[in-house]
Amino acid sequence: MSKERGRTVEMSEIMVPQMANLLGNVHGGWLLGFLDRTAYVCGARYCGLNLVTLSVDQVFFKEPIYVGELLTCYATVNYVGKTSMEIGIRVTTENLKTGQIRHTNTCYITMVAIGDDQKPIPIPALTLRNEDEKRRFQEALIRRQMRLALYKDKDPS
Amino acid sequence: MSKERGRTVEMSEIMVPQMANLLGNVHGGWLLGFLDRTAYVCGARYCGLNLVTLSVDQVFFKEPIYVGELLTCYATVNYVGKTSMEIGIRVTTENLKTGQIRHTNTCYITMVAIGDDQKPIPIPALTLRNEDEKRRFQEALIRRQMRLALYKDKDPS
Amino acid sequence: MSKERGRTVEMSEIMVPQMANLLGNVHGGWLLGFLDRTAYVCGARYCGLNLVTLSVDQVFFKEPIYVGELLTCYATVNYVGKTSMEIGIRVTTENLKTGQIRHTNTCYITMVAIGDDQKPIPIPALTLRNEDEKRRFQEALIRRQMRLALYKDKDPS
Amino acid sequence: MSKERGRTVEMSEIMVPQMANLLGNVHGGWLLGFLDRTAYVCGARYCGLNLVTLSVDQVFFKEPIYVGELLTCYATVNYVGKTSMEIGIRVTTENLKTGQIRHTNTCYITMVAIGDDQKPIPIPALTLRNEDEKRRFQEALIRRQMRLALYKDKDPS
Amino acid sequence: MSKERGRTVEMSEIMVPQMANLLGNVHGGWLLGFLDRTAYVCGARYCGLNLVTLSVDQVFFKEPIYVGELLTCYATVNYVGKTSMEIGIRVTTENLKTGQIRHTNTCYITMVAIGDDQKPIPIPALTLRNEDEKRRFQEALIRRQMRLALYKDKDPS
Amino acid sequence: MSKERGRTVEMSEIMVPQMANLLGNVHGGWLLGFLDRTAYVCGARYCGLNLVTLSVDQVFFKEPIYVGELLTCYATVNYVGKTSMEIGIRVTTENLKTGQIRHTNTCYITMVAIGDDQKPIPIPALTLRNEDEKRRFQEALIRRQMRLALYKDKDPS
Numbered sequence: 001m002s003k004e005r006g007r008t009v010e011m012s013e014i015m016v017p018q019m020a021n022l023l024g025n026v027h028g029g030w031l032l033g034f035l036d037r038t039a040y041v042c043g044a045r046y047c048g049l050n051l052v053t054l055s056v057d058q059v060f061f062k063e064p065i066y067v068g069e070l071l072t073c074y075a076t077v078n079y080v081g082k083t084s085m086e087i088g089i090r091v092t093t094e095n096l097k098t099g100q101i102r103h104t105n106t107c108y109i110t111m112v113a114i115g116d117d118q119k120p121i122p123i124p125a126l127t128l129r130n131e132d133e134k135r136r137f138q139e140a141l142i143r144r145q146m147r148l149a150l151y152k153d154k155d156p157s
Numbered sequence: 158m159s160k161e162r163g164r165t166v167e168m169s170e171i172m173v174p175q176m177a178n179l180l181g182n183v184h185g186g187w188l189l190g191f192l193d194r195t196a197y198v199c200g201a202r203y204c205g206l207n208l209v210t211l212s213v214d215q216v217f218f219k220e221p222i223y224v225g226e227l228l229t230c231y232a233t234v235n236y237v238g239k240t241s242m243e244i245g246i247r248v249t250t251e252n253l254k255t256g257q258i259r260h261t262n263t264c265y266i267t268m269v270a271i272g273d274d275q276k277p278i279p280i281p282a283l284t285l286r287n288e289d290e291k292r293r294f295q296e297a298l299i300r301r302q303m304r305l306a307l308y309k310d311k312d313p314s
Numbered sequence: 315m316s317k318e319r320g321r322t323v324e325m326s327e328i329m330v331p332q333m334a335n336l337l338g339n340v341h342g343g344w345l346l347g348f349l350d351r352t353a354y355v356c357g358a359r360y361c362g363l364n365l366v367t368l369s370v371d372q373v374f375f376k377e378p379i380y381v382g383e384l385l386t387c388y389a390t391v392n393y394v395g396k397t398s399m400e401i402g403i404r405v406t407t408e409n410l411k412t413g414q415i416r417h418t419n420t421c422y423i424t425m426v427a428i429g430d431d432q433k434p435i436p437i438p439a440l441t442l443r444n445e446d447e448k449r450r451f452q453e454a455l456i457r458r459q460m461r462l463a464l465y466k467d468k469d470p471s
Numbered sequence: 472m473s474k475e476r477g478r479t480v481e482m483s484e485i486m487v488p489q490m491a492n493l494l495g496n497v498h499g500g501w502l503l504g505f506l507d508r509t510a511y512v513c514g515a516r517y518c519g520l521n522l523v524t525l526s527v528d529q530v531f532f533k534e535p536i537y538v539g540e541l542l543t544c545y546a547t548v549n550y551v552g553k554t555s556m557e558i559g560i561r562v563t564t565e566n567l568k569t570g571q572i573r574h575t576n577t578c579y580i581t582m583v584a585i586g587d588d589q590k591p592i593p594i595p596a597l598t599l600r601n602e603d604e605k606r607r608f609q610e611a612l613i614r615r616q617m618r619l620a621l622y623k624d625k626d627p628s
Numbered sequence: 629m630s631k632e633r634g635r636t637v638e639m640s641e642i643m644v645p646q647m648a649n650l651l652g653n654v655h656g657g658w659l660l661g662f663l664d665r666t667a668y669v670c671g672a673r674y675c676g677l678n679l680v681t682l683s684v685d686q687v688f689f690k691e692p693i694y695v696g697e698l699l700t701c702y703a704t705v706n707y708v709g710k711t712s713m714e715i716g717i718r719v720t721t722e723n724l725k726t727g728q729i730r731h732t733n734t735c736y737i738t739m740v741a742i743g744d745d746q747k748p749i750p751i752p753a754l755t756l757r758n759e760d761e762k763r764r765f766q767e768a769l770i771r772r773q774m775r776l777a778l779y780k781d782k783d784p785s
Numbered sequence: 786m787s788k789e790r791g792r793t794v795e796m797s798e799i800m801v802p803q804m805a806n807l808l809g810n811v812h813g814g815w816l817l818g819f820l821d822r823t824a825y826v827c828g829a830r831y832c833g834l835n836l837v838t839l840s841v842d843q844v845f846f847k848e849p850i851y852v853g854e855l856l857t858c859y860a861t862v863n864y865v866g867k868t869s870m871e872i873g874i875r876v877t878t879e880n881l882k883t884g885q886i887r888h889t890n891t892c893y894i895t896m897v898a899i900g901d902d903q904k905p906i907p908i909p910a911l912t913l914r915n916e917d918e919k920r921r922f923q924e925a926l927i928r929r930q931m932r933l934a935l936y937k938d939k940d941p942s
Contacts, residue, residue, distance in 0.1 A: 005570050011483050014512050018332060018803060028210035029193030036186030041485050041541055044567040053185030055217045058307060061210050070512055096515040099476050150215055162413050168326045171355050175489060175646060198328050198384055201410040227355055253358040256319050332803060342681035343664030350657030367656035369688045372778055375681050464686055489646060494899065499838030500821030507814030524813035526845045529935055532838050585808065621843055633884050640796045642826050669799050669855055672881040698826055724829040727790050
């Protein structure tokens with residue numbers, strides 16, 4: 001029986017002044033890049049294939065992230081379709097002086113597996129091992145339908 | 158009569174190898190950071206206030222962006238509420254060898270004006286000067302309602 | 315009739331603390347790099363060829379550029395010789411709080427088109443469509459003669 | 472009873488081409504910087520104080536680290552003295568295509584807690600909760616004595 | 629008798645792929661930034677004051693600089709006026725495989741000393757200790773007159 | 786008679802705010818990367834071969850390094866074995882305001898020459914031309930024996 005591959009990843013980074021905006025908080029733009037990198041690692045660990053980002057769902061910057069904090073992204077493969085997968089990422093920050101942890105963001109990123117000819121290729125199906133995984137999968141299916149609906153509307157003037 | 162401030166901005170950047178993923182295309186994460194910076198400039202030019210990013214609507218990466226291309230973001234203030242504003246960004250790339258231009262993405266970013274006490278402050282109302290501006294405003298209002306609905310749902314397990 | 319290619323470009327960038335010297339103003343060295351990138355884009359858009367920088371004319375840093383300002387470079391192809399071209403760049407900054415715009419620099423960069431064998435190759439001749447373009451071309455010819463004179467003198471001890 | 476603070480941290484980073492040397496492997500210099508950052512986070516999480524690096528023990532680069540791999544550092548507080556602490560870091564890489572994990576390095580970094588007057592300040596003593604922690608502490612004590620001996624010899628011609 | 633301060637500096641850097649343009653050679657823009665940094669260090673070592681760049685004389689990129697080479701800038705204070713100074717920089721590259729050294733560029737940078745009120749302040753006069761220093765001073769005086777003449781002409785349309 | 790290749794190098798860099806930690810001093814991690822780069826240049830200048838870092842001996846951060854200082858690394862090839870070499874690096878900083886120079890660190894880095902098949906290849910033997918070079922060689926031999934002893938012990942739990 002083959003060993004199952006991981007479907008989660010945890011990535012942390014210390015917030016330094018180079019990441020701050022003029023108000024002294026971490027740039028939304030920096031965080032978006034880190035989310036994308038985390039989703040890539042999570043998806044690649046699961047399937048071992050080349051991946052490109054297809055979409056990033058709406059991101060709300062609920063709370064500021066401060067210089068000096070430790071940012072941690074917990075990513076999970078929620079859903080796998082034929083050639084794409086949804087990765088959910090929960091972002092927390094830890095104040096290293098006080099130990100206080102805050103949940104600052106959550107977002108969903110869809111990635112596509114790409115073959116050597118730069119065309120989409122199949123991703124191994126996701127086995128659902130417990131109730132939590134089944135719930136995540138169902139919720140991801142609903143988001144997928146919303147995305148497809150939005151996408152048709154999206155072309156701008 | 159006071160001179161009206163600008164409500165658009167155009168920002169361009171040449172795509173270099175340092176922005177590429179392992180497939181040789183520009184990282185989604187890099188683009189997200191550039192979109193955020195463009196929205197900041199567009200909004201700050203309009204109101205002259207400190208701004209922070211509140212949300213980035215779903216971004217679809219419709220087409221790859223290649224190293225060597227010139228990426229251009231055209232941003233417009235679509236909507237101004239009491240303390241927040243929506244900025245729409247249309248992204249195109251230009252192949253500098255052939256002159257061919259492609260429309261690769263469109264996205265909407267919401268920013269909030271922040272005072273010296275880090276609390277939201279009012280943004281001057283947007284005068285709607287023609288049919289196009291009225292249409293953009295109406296469409297932004299609909300997106301705003303979708304965002305508020307999504308936001309309530311959003312808190313993750 | 316073939317569509318004519320562009321001969322100008324506008325590139326903007328928001329000035330962030332990472333670009334500042336110890337006095338809090340933007341480094342001359344950073345600006346020089348941005349001028350070079352802008353000239354490359356302007357020239358490549360005109361001719362669609364690989365370009366390398368041959369010379370940068372004297373640059374005067376007339377006025378400081380401050381963190382928080384929007385820097386904009388307007389570049390134009392002034393002159394095209396057999397294998398080289400002069401690009402003129404006008405630099406302005408915009409204070410995003412007040413809307414005030416200052417002209418801070420102007421400079422001229424000469425680029426050479428390079429073929430696959432790394433040797434210079436011809437650039438399509440520049441059609442002069444109006445009085446302004448003719449004046450720019452004549453002024454560029456004078457600078458070209460000064461450059462050739464300077465270059466002979468230049469070898470240092 | 473107060474909640475105990477963490478004494479470990481795990482930090483991961485995806486290896487990108489920008490970290491590679493001319494042979495295509497990750498620079499030793501880049502890794503040394505990442506080790507230092509990891510030790511800082513681990514130590515700061517334990518004590519909540521400002522820390523500076525006092526020494527990095529000999530680092531052996533046993534095996535190359537390749538672009539595309541996921542590098543993970545597991546750090547632990549091994550030893551706490553009056554104002555300094557030793558952090559041990561175990562480095563592994565994961566090939567995201569095959570899932571293969573290699574142990575590439577281990578190293579020990581000593582950090583000092585610094586007060587507002589930039590002078591060393593006390594660090595809370597480390598409780599040793601099991602045999603593994605006692606063994607780590609004893610081994611760290613021996614390394615500490617070697618360091619003190621080396622340090623006296625160290626001043627170079 | 630007070631110890632005299634240095635008036636030269638040598639700065640070296642290894643050329644890495646991140647500095648290359650699409651042809652694989654080092655960007656002119658990167659070199660311009662390094663020249664500016666070298667001039668700053670040379671001038672600050674001489675006078676111990678805050679300095680800003682006033683102008684960079686014409687730079688000719690006589691020869692390509694390749695990835696893998698060691699670039700070295702030798703800078704000298706050639707001339708000191710009341711509040712400004714000219715620094716000459718000779719650039720060479722060393723092929724680390726063959727040991728071959730090429731002289732690739734020379735340029736002249738003018739810097740101004742700045743006080744706490746951001747206004748120009750006096751720089752200690754330069755003692756000319758030998759024939760070589762006298763020649764450099766005389767040549768710099770001629771370049772200074774050319775600069776003043778150019779500067780008046782310079783304001784662009 | 787063939788010209789002998791260099792066996793030393795001097796590399797300098799101005800310390801800028803981007804290199805600082807939260808206390809305003811230069812990161813140990815940044816310095817470690819610079820030491821590694823300096824060792825590479827010194828070794829490659831001596832032998833003209835591809836080199837990778839095998840080990841970095843214990844580094845003590847004796848004194849803080851401040852933003853605004855000029856850091857200089859003097860590197861020398863101390864010892865050459867069959868396929869590896871030890872490079873010693875002496876680090877000083879110069880306060881550009883006062884001219885004061887401090888010796889802040891010394892360290893020893895071992896590099897291995899690598900052929901096109903990524904396997905170690907011979908390095909030309911080091912001729913010892915005077916008493917100082919003989920002393921350095923002897924001291925390096927002792928460090929080499931300590932390293933071999935440490936290495937055997939090193940594999941961590």
